[in-house]
Amino acid sequence: MATTTIPVSDISIDDLLERAVELKSELVAFGQGPRFARRLDAVLYEAADDDGFLDEGTAILAMDYFLLQRRLSDGRTVLERFVAQRRPPLADDEREMLLGWHDVVEGCFEVRRFDGDAVLLHNLVDDLVYRVYSNMGREGLAKVRAGMFVVGRIVPLHPATDAWMVSGTYSPFPKSARRQIAAAAAQQLTTHPELLRRNPAMLRKAWEIQAEHRADFIEQVGADLVVLPPHEAQETLREHYRRQRQRALAKLDTRAAKRAAKAGPAPEQLALLPEDMLEADSVALIYDEVEGLNHYRDFGHLDALFADPALARDRTYLTLLREYLKDESVAPLAIHRLVQRHPDNVDRIFRALLRKPGFTWSRDGEDLLRRHKKAFFDSEPTPSISTVGERLAELLRAR
Template sequence: MSTPVTKLVSLSGELKGELVEFAQQPCFGRHLTARLRAAGSSGLLDEGVAVRTVDHFALQHRFHDGTTVVERFVAQRRPPLTADERAMLLGWRNVVEGLFEVYRADGLDGTVVLHNLIDDLHYPVCSNMGSEALTVLEQGMFTYGRIVPVHPATGHWLVSGYLSPYPQSSGPDVAQAALQMATANPSLLHRNSDLSRRAWQMQAEDRAAFIEVFGSDLVILAPATAQEQLTEHHRRRLEATASAETGGMSAADSSPGAEELGRLPEDYMQADSIGLIYDEAEGLNYYLDFGRLDTLFADPALAGDHTHIAHLRAYLSDDTVSPLPLRRLVQRHPDGADAVFRTLLRKPGFSWTHDGEDLLRSRKKSFFQHETVPSFSVVGERLAELLRTPH
């Protein structure tokens, strides 16, 4: 692709305007209105939040068929887009959201270099609103925002939505916010292979320590026992972290004590049992009344009991629960799986071997659309430095 970056940036402004207009069509109204209401639920919906919400909706919101607004726009746009235009728009799905430090702001071509404190990478960033749109950013300042590739064939990035600038003096507060973002959403660091590798290593070490305490990567316990052993697990890990020499800083380094880390939600403490599964890929997850499901798969005759089958139906229907617990139940009780699912689905010919994965892909679609990321976050040297800076 030989099109100059400046021309691509100019073209992006025209196409982004068309895309935003497309996203606000009446056919998407119900979905977009729900997103805007959710964004403003804690107070007034200011311009920056509104713009970012529409931007996220246009580029990342997935409908039940798995498609996004931008994908539908690319398919339906008339006259059809050129190959370069298609590649540009579809490349915008690769959104980087972060808190950035302005590393260099003297680009003669209107480009500023932003250092993402979360993934510890540098991005040369342009704006399709003109170079003056970035003049508010001075070296050493911070900003929160979203950027997308100008085009997959270039190394330049484009402001997508709205940038919120912060003065250089706000560094410690920005750093704390970046740490919270990284901890809440470890996928934000996946573009940095070194940080991602270290995060996977930390998860593997934590899983090994979990197995040492619990005896297995899957246990079913009474809530009080689970609470006690989780606290012990986190106590050991915090001691190990405090004594280890690391090249960076993990999110755990700024975490509370073992008791708070191991504290289960109140509704879990009221359950009959809790299933703890520490998967190699998905990390540690808790499951309410998992013992009831384990008993069901061990004795498929219980499928005739409404309580047991309704609990399984809830697990299968809940789009926040991954396929993991169902797969592990089948692994534990392979002889009971077919009978249980035949009753649940009212399909006498159902076979987990032949139909199980198709069932999961149908009912748990969102979990097959994204790459699995570690549940741990590791921060880079600059963020670690800012976190150590006194307020």
């Protein structure tokens, strides 16, 4: 006998929440099973403080991250494993619901108001408003009041609706914590500019600002790549940020400009390069159109190697190139730029490095980079500069 599928649009939010609670409970039990014990223990260990203490709220959030976002050895999440292996198999709309939970939004939210059992939360990070439910009903939001702040995680209740659901737990903060919350939101944006993806207008503005800063950098140094002694690189960066600061202050009225000028240390007071970078022989500053402003240690040695492949006889040059290639924290950009600057010598250099006389960059180069720097190729490009929404800007000015 054929079963009848009810369109999600015809299912009430209460029914969707009830089903979400049941499936989340099953997912948690699945993730706590013996097959994932070692990986889960590692995640909880990472979440603990320096003394090894892990409070309940932090443990819940770590567990939620492990279930929905942590990639396992096969590249899948626990959630994807659960959806694939659950017996009896999930209905299509249930699969869609669960897989939609990959779309986690972590944010610092300002509570706008309640609307029935839902609360409208304005995310200060991406400047969007979310209609959020608790899987415990209105009781789960009992600590929340309009004007307060909430830090936590939310996921779509179902991709076919505009409703969201608290995932894991959340931390409420009073109105008086607005300065602390604004600082946390700004730090989150600075550390993770990819969070702007949810707001196309803010993302577009960030790309525009990055392009302006890059043009100014090129005007300052004459190119988008410059190789300098470390302390000169430091001063070049300070001058670049001083110019950007002056441009920003010029757009403000006199009183706002005075307040902003006193808000933090001047660029000339900042140590913009890590201490170990200042001990290098040279530093390359590259302001790429996509990847933004980056700096690379001892780039001058590699540039000399690619200009004169005979230097490969000195193993220290190849050792440095090998470090660039195998260090997962070093973006492919550095090697791409070396290849662009010295295209005629690339094959000779990599044949010596890899001891593969048949290697050719045009055929094998990208595969080589993808093998060693997979994370850079798996992620969508985002600007290195973040913009803030009007409300966060207002809170930061008050701060």
